[in-house]
Amino acid sequence: MKIILLGAPGAGKGTVAKLLTDYDGSVQISTGDILRAAVRAGSDLGKEAKGFMDRGDLVPDNLIMKIMESRLQEPDCRKGFILDGFPRTIPQAEELKNLLSKLGIKLDMVVNLDVPREIILDRLTTRRTCSNPDCQEIYNIKTKPASPDGKCLKCGSSVVQRDDETEEAITYRLETYNKKTAPLAFYYEKESLLKNFLSISSTDTVEAVKKALNR
Ligand code: AP5
Numbered sequence: 001m002k003i004i005l006l007g008a009p010g011a012g013k014g015t016v017a018k019l020l021t022d023y024d025g026s027v028q029i030s031t032g033d034i035l036r037a038a039v040r041a042g043s044d045l046g047k048e049a050k051g052f053m054d055r056g057d058l059v060p061d062n063l064i065m066k067i068m069e070s071r072l073q074e075p076d077c078r079k080g081f082i083l084d085g086f087p088r089t090i091p092q093a094e095e096l097k098n099l100l101s102k103l104g105i106k107l108d109m110v111v112n113l114d115v116p117r118e119i120i121l122d123r124l125t126t127r128r129t130c131s132n133p134d135c136q137e138i139y140n141i142k143t144k145p146a147s148p149d150g151k152c153l154k155c156g157s158s159v160v161q162r163d164d165e166t167e168e169a170i171t172y173r174l175e176t177y178n179k180k181t182a183p184l185a186f187y188y189e190k191e192s193l194l195k196n197f198l199s200i201s202s203t204d205t206v207e208a209v210k211k212a213l214n215r
Contacts, residue, residue: 001020001023001024001026001080001081001082001108001109001213002026002080002081002105002106002107002108003020003026003081003082003083003107003108003109003110003111003209003213004083004086004087004107004109004110004111004188004193005017005082005083005084005085005111005113006110006111006112006113006181006184006185006188007112007113007114007115007199008113008115008117008120008174008177008181008182009120009124009170009173009174009177010115010120010121010123010124010127010170011113011114011115011120011199012113012115012123012199012202012205013030013084013085013113014028014030014032014033014084014138015138015202016111016113016199016202016205016206016209017030017082017084018138019202019203019206020082020206020209020210021082023206023210024079024080025079025080026079026080026081026082027076027077027079027080027081027082028081028082028084029068029071029072029077029081029082029083029084029086030084030085030086031059031064031067031068031084031085031086031088032084032085033084033136034067034071035049035053035059035067036053036133036162037133039053040133045063045067048063049063053163053164054163054164054169055164055168055169055172056164056168056169056170056171056172056173056176057172057176058088058089058176058180061089061091061092061095064086064088064092065092065095068086068096068099069099072099072100072103072105073103087184088180088181088184089180089181089184090183090184090187093184093187093188107193108213109193109195109209109212109213110184110188110191110193110194110195111195111197111209112185112188112194112195112196112197113197113199113205114196114197114198114199115198115199115200117174119200120174121170122142123140124165124170125165125167125170126140126141126142126143127139127140127161127162127165128140128141128146128150128159128160128161129159129160129161129162130146130152130154130155130157130158130159131152131157131158131159131160132152132155132157134155135152135154135155135157137152137153137154137155137159139152139159146159195209195212197209
């Protein structure tokens with residue numbers, strides 16, 4: 001499959017993307033994960049991105065496009081990809097459109113995860129993430145806890161709260177989403193690619209996406 005996952009912070013994009021990769025081996029490409037890995041590695045990209053990320057702001061489009069231009073041309077993308085957290089702005093969507101047309105790739109669908117705001121706020125404050133960059137399993141202290149001593153059930157590394165999960169940063173991320181990313185739903189509706197999914201249960205959403213892809 002070649003799809004984009006849209007949705008507010010905490011809508012469950014990462015959770016749904018991980019479940020979808022099991023379906024047909026398509027790769028999950030999360031710009032958030034790539035940037036967090038760059039911050040941990042202390043690379044130039046990480047140093048430039050950290051400030052924006054910690055306060056809940058978007059990283060500049062030119063940095064994101066540089067990452068995605070090379071990432072989408074890696075061999076593992078040939079089988080299919082799930083774009084998680086990209087594009088985030090209209091300019092990114094326009095540049096992605098040009099890039100895909102240059103590479104001869106056609107998107108199957110843009111999946112918009114629609115989740116009520118009170119559920120989103122609850123999910124973001126209770127999320128925990130595996131600190132191992134090669135694992136990054138997503139947990140939730142209420143719905144999907146890690147081990148009692150805070151270790152990842154998959155790889156045994158510590159499970160931590162992200163730096164952008166302060167109340168202030170969460171509020172700012174949601175505002176940024178409404179201003180800059182929510183308009184992408186209209187953009188992709190006009191391109192006849194948008195499908196909206198009320199996403200309360202991630203497994204139900206994954207089944208609905210699979211059904212829509214096979215239609
Ligand atoms: P990014 O990592 O993309 O963060 P985000 O969009 O804010 O999304 P999240 O990862 O917070 O949430 P999610 O929707 O993946 O939800 P999850 O599955 O974890 O980006 C981080 C930062 O990087 C940005 O702020 C920006 O600075 C920068 N950035 C990234 N991409 C960029 C771009 N393209 N352009 C510019 N800047 C960019 O689920 C959340 C929680 O809920 C978890 O605990 C999970 O277990 C739980 N949960 C999920 N689904 C369910 C369910 N159905 N029932 C119960 N619990 C659930």
